[in-house]
Amino acid sequence: MIQHFHRMISAALGISEKQIVQTLGLLNDGATIPFISRYRKEVTGGLDEVQIESIKTHYEKLNEIAKRKETILNTIQEQGKLTTELQKRIEETWDNTLLEDIYLPYKPKRKTRAEAARQKGLEPLATLLMLQREPHPEERAANYVKGDVKNVEDALKGARDIIAEHVSEDERARNSVRNAFARQGTLTAKVVKGKEEEATKYRDYFDCSESLKRCSSHRLLAIRRAEAEGLLKVSISPDDEECVERLERQFVRSNNPCGQQVAEAVQDSYKRLLKPSIETEFATQSKERADEEAIKVFAENLRQLLLASPLGQKRVMGIDPGFRTGCKDAQGNLLHNENIYPHPPVSKQKEAFAKLQMMIESYKIDAVAIGNGTASRETEEFLKHQRFNRDIQIFIVSEQGASIYSASKIARDEFPDYDVTVRGAVSIGRRLMDPLAELVKIDPKSIGVGQYQHDVDQTKLKKSLDQTVENCVNLVGVNLNTASSHLLTYISGLGPQLAQNIVNYRAENGAFTSRKELMKVPRMGAKAFEQCAGFLRIPQAKNPLDNTAVHPESYCIVEQMAKDLGCSVAELIANRELRLKINPERYLSPTVGMPTLKDILQELDKPGRDPRGPIKIFEFDKNVRTISDLREGMELPGIVGNITNFGAFVDIGIKENGLVHLSQLADRFISDPNEVVSIHQHIRVKVLSIDMDRKRIQLTMKGVEQN
Numbered sequence: 001m002i003q004h005f006h007r008m009i010s011a012a013l014g015i016s017e018k019q020i021v022q023t024l025g026l027l028n029d030g031a032t033i034p035f036i037s038r039y040r041k042e043v044t045g046g047l048d049e050v051q052i053e054s055i056k057t058h059y060e061k062l063n064e065i066a067k068r069k070e071t072i073l074n075t076i077q078e079q080g081k082l083t084t085e086l087q088k089r090i091e092e093t094w095d096n097t098l099l100e101d102i103y104l105p106y107k108p109k110r111k112t113r114a115e116a117a118r119q120k121g122l123e124p125l126a127t128l129l130m131l132q133r134e135p136h137p138e139e140r141a142a143n144y145v146k147g148d149v150k151n152v153e154d155a156l157k158g159a160r161d162i163i164a165e166h167v168s169e170d171e172r173a174r175n176s177v178r179n180a181f182a183r184q185g186t187l188t189a190k191v192v193k194g195k196e197e198e199a200t201k202y203r204d205y206f207d208c209s210e211s212l213k214r215c216s217s218h219r220l221l222a223i224r225r226a227e228a229e230g231l232l233k234v235s236i237s238p239d240d241e242e243c244v245e246r247l248e249r250q251f252v253r254s255n256n257p258c259g260q261q262v263a264e265a266v267q268d269s270y271k272r273l274l275k276p277s278i279e280t281e282f283a284t285q286s287k288e289r290a291d292e293e294a295i296k297v298f299a300e301n302l303r304q305l306l307l308a309s310p311l312g313q314k315r316v317m318g319i320d321p322g323f324r325t326g327c328k329d330a331q332g333n334l335l336h337n338e339n340i341y342p343h344p345p346v347s348k349q350k351e352a353f354a355k356l357q358m359m360i361e362s363y364k365i366d367a368v369a370i371g372n373g374t375a376s377r378e379t380e381e382f383l384k385h386q387r388f389n390r391d392i393q394i395f396i397v398s399e400q401g402a403s404i405y406s407a408s409k410i411a412r413d414e415f416p417d418y419d420v421t422v423r424g425a426v427s428i429g430r431r432l433m434d435p436l437a438e439l440v441k442i443d444p445k446s447i448g449v450g451q452y453q454h455d456v457d458q459t460k461l462k463k464s465l466d467q468t469v470e471n472c473v474n475l476v477g478v479n480l481n482t483a484s485s486h487l488l489t490y491i492s493g494l495g496p497q498l499a500q501n502i503v504n505y506r507a508e509n510g511a512f513t514s515r516k517e518l519m520k521v522p523r524m525g526a527k528a529f530e531q532c533a534g535f536l537r538i539p540q541a542k543n544p545l546d547n548t549a550v551h552p553e554s555y556c557i558v559e560q561m562a563k564d565l566g567c568s569v570a571e572l573i574a575n576r577e578l579r580l581k582i583n584p585e586r587y588l589s590p591t592v593g594m595p596t597l598k599d600i601l602q603e604l605d606k607p608g609r610d611p612r613g614p615i616k617i618f619e620f621d622k623n624v625r626t627i628s629d630l631r632e633g634m635e636l637p638g639i640v641g642n643i644t645n646f647g648a649f650v651d652i653g654i655k656e657n658g659l660v661h662l663s664q665l666a667d668r669f670i671s672d673p674n675e676v677v678s679i680h681q682h683i684r685v686k687v688l689s690i691d692m693d694r695k696r697i698q699l700t701m702k703g704v705e706q707n
Contacts, residue, residue, distance in 0.1 A: 001066065008094065009058045019045045023055050032492040033467065034474035035531050039551050041595035049471050065094055072099070076106045097178075097281070098171075105169045114165035117158030120148050125155060126162035129261045132254035137261055156261060163262060164269035167251060168277065176246045177270070177278045180238035185212040185282055189223050189232045199231035212236055212282065217290035218646055221452040224287060228455075236279050236286075244270050291456040293645060298450035298461070299468045301643050304679035305449050306472040308435040309615035311395070314366035317359060318429025320399070320421060321375040334415060335363055337422045342382045343375055353386050360388050368392055369432035371399035371424070377625060377653060393617060395432050398641070400448030401439075402427045410441045410486055436476055436612075437487050440469055449679060451644045473535075475611055477549060480518075480536040481511040493531025498523060512538055515546045537608050544570050548607040550600055557587050557600060573607055618682050620653030627656050627695060634687045635704060640677045648677045650685055650699055658697035660685060665701050682707070 006024075010017040022043045026036050033056070037049045044052070069090055076082040076090075086102075093099045109115060117126070125144050128134055141155040149155050167173050191199055191206040199206070205223050226232040244267055252263045336359060340352035359365065370379050376396055383394055405411050405427045406420035415423050430438040444465040445453045453461060473490040480502070488499035498521070505521045506512065515533050518524055534551035541547055545555050561582055562572045572578055584597040603609075621636045623629060638650035638658070647661040665676045677683065684706055688698040 005059060005062045008062065009055060012058060013051070013054055015047070015051060015055070016045070019047060020055055023047060023052055024059060027052075027056055027059075030527055030531075032470070032474075032531055034471055034535070035492045038474070038549070038599075039534060039553075039596070041599075042591070042593035046595055049467075053467060062094065065096060065099065068096075069093075069099065072103045072106075075108070076103075079106060081106060101171045101174055104174075112165060113158075113161040117161045120144075120158055122149070122155060122158040123162055126159040126166075129156075129159050129258050129265075130163060130166075130251075132252075132256065132258040132262060134258050135256060137257050160261060160265040160268065163251075163265035164273060167247065167266055167269040168273035170250075173247055173250060173269075173274065174278065176250065177238070177243050177274050178281070180243050180246070181236065181278055181282050182213070184238045185236050186210070186238070187212045187215050187220070187223070187234070187236050187286075189226070189234045192231055192233055195231050199226060199229075202226040202231055205232060212286055215286070216646065217293040218451060218644060220286060220290040221294060221455050224290075225452065225455050236282050237275075240270070240275070243275070247274075288457070291460065294450070294452050294456050295461050295464045297643065297645055298444075298453055299464045300674060301449035301679055302444050302447065302465055302468050303472055304643075305447060306436045306439055306469065307476070307612050308680045309613050310434045310436070310610070311367055311393075311432045311615050312434075314433065315364055316429040316433055317356075317363075317365045317368045318425040318427070318432070319368060319370045319379060320402070320425040320428055321371050321373050321379045334418070334422070334426055337418070337425065343378055349382070352382070356383075356386065357388060360390055360392060365390065365392055367432065368394045369397045369429045370394065371402065371428045372396050372651070373399050377620065381622075395615075395617065396620075397428050397431050398448070399424070399428055401442040401446040402431075404446040405438075405442050408441070414484075432615075436472060437478070437484070440473065440490060441484070441486050444469065449642050451642070477535050477537050477608070480515075480538050481506065491532050491535050493528045498528060498532075512541075514538065514541055514543060515552055539608070544573050544607065548573075548603045550603050554592070554596065554600055557592065557597070558604070560587065573604055576605070579604055616682060624653055626654055627690065627692065627697065629654070630687050630690050630697065632687050632689060636685055636687065638683055638685050638699070640679055640681045640683060643673050643677065643679060645673070648673050650683065652685065652697075652699075656695050656697055658685065658687070658699040660699045660701055664688070664699065667702055676701070 006017050006020045009015070009020050013020075022045075023036065026040055026043060027033075031040065033049050033052045036044060036052055037047065041047075047055075073082065073087060073090060076086065090099070090102060093102065117123075122144055125141060128140060129137060134140055137156065138152050141152045141159070144155040145151055149158065187208075187210055189205045189208040191202075196206070202222065205219075205226060208223070210219075223232060223234055227234045247266045247270055248263055251266050252259050340348075340355050342349045342352035368383060370376050370383075380394060380396060402424045403420070406423040411420075411423045411427075415426065418426075427438060427441075439447060444450075445461070470490045470492070473487065474492050478487055478491060485496075485499045485503040488494055488502055489496050491499070494502070501522050501524070502518070509520075512518065515536065515538065518529055518533065518536070530553070534549055537548075538546040543555070545552075545558060550558060558569055558572070562569045564586075565572065565578050565581060567575070567578055579601065582601065584594065584601060587597055588594065618639060619637065624634075624636060636652045638652040640648050641651045641657055642649040645662075647659050648665065649657040649659055651657055660677075662670065662673060665673055670676060683701065684704050685699040685701055686704050688700050690697055
């Protein structure tokens, strides 16, 4: 069975069977995806996180199907209907839809019309009608008029119910209707009568009809959301006449009274049983596909957001434009907070400046982070018009989700003595210093970079986003001596309990001086140490390798390189000329291959390097404050705030974001917005149109020169 799984996964993903076996072996042994992709390249043949995740997902799906098959076989066995041929067919089937079709005739049912007819003893009559040889079915039906069967028509109706169920459970019939849905299924949406006003935001779908296979995921999710809210009636339908004709060709073999009875049963079966069943199937499948696409887009947006450029360890003042300020030190601890009122109606500008000047001087502020909510532009302008005694950089920072963080248990634990507004300002300041470390504290669904995140499968969404966060945290690595327990939770091999144990140990014993010291942390076993050590950094550690992505298991290789060159490890890291003399082939072994050696040499070139780029200051157009300031043809600077599969939403410094549709992102054809833009990218756009009623702004990047 397991070998069969390996073959199927290999065929599905185009990855060799050997790589599948080795990867699953590591996963089953408790290794995490980030650890495997970074430190076990020789074992997997260099598979990345996406490929490893795909192997894991496929393996889990096959296991689920195997369990389902076991249930099906046991159920049919209990009925005494499991033949050798049927068992073989079930065991050889790995397609979920086909498996359920095979099982359908044996599936325990609630009391159906057909079952009621069988209990009345009408199954022989149904069999007689299906043979379509009897010239006088009414006369034969008369023999069944007894007990609960009131008359001939009642007997024939019961027989037709049995035939209708037989037709609906026939594999060939189901596939015939399924193929019609796949080829010509039309998604239709109509507004519920009397709900027109309530459903205004869905008015594009009030009388909508389009091919299901051509319906984009975002349109489908919007339609399904409106349906769930009781505002639209939605259906999926093929050509009904063609479907019934195909079924009649399959089941109606005589042009006699029996054939007419069967034809009537076929029509009833299609309308009452088959069509609703296959429609549900296609509704589910199309929703699953739309979910997958939306989750994929969301995960990529989240990845880009988490890997946004950090300002780094500088002293930052965070300003929540609800006009409460907080000032942090380099570790993001709250040193001081004040209220200032520089704007109308209070307009205490001199007092606000004096307070800011005092804080900037006292705490040697390097930068100011202003939340991008209400009055952010006014606050930015106020600050830029002041002359402080120090040079300070001013940044506008997205405050999406800051209010969620402020009211969370994490925030209460961090700042039990401060209210939510102060916590919000702290979060804004920390986001500037290190977006990744701060954003991991917030439910990704609240960060504002997804679409329809509340409409998709929540279990699949959480799994995908958790894996994205884990991959990002481990890609960057974290400072073992400053990381919060929440950030450490995402490090490979740790989890909540070990992460808290590390923070507790740090509080009791002071800063870690080496990675080896991690072994003193309660419940830190050899396996957990192996999984986490390479992703934890210790600046100014005794061993310089403790501040790199070189894994402790490979320290001996670097030490041997240094020894061969007659220098120390520290000198090897500091001296590029020495590193150029290294011949990696000398250090190959049965367990250490060229991929690991290349990674080690890259790390020695830039020890502890942050894969995130440097941060840039951005300025919106000073003349644009509200949507009424916009004019068609205007060219404006903007920041990409959200990416969907149909385009990118851009912040141009006003309350409403503008949309650059997929077709307006470039002068060439593109199928994915990520080919052109990324989250938080600074771009220039031109205003195409402004819909004041719906507060919608259409933008373009075509023909607009980018900086």
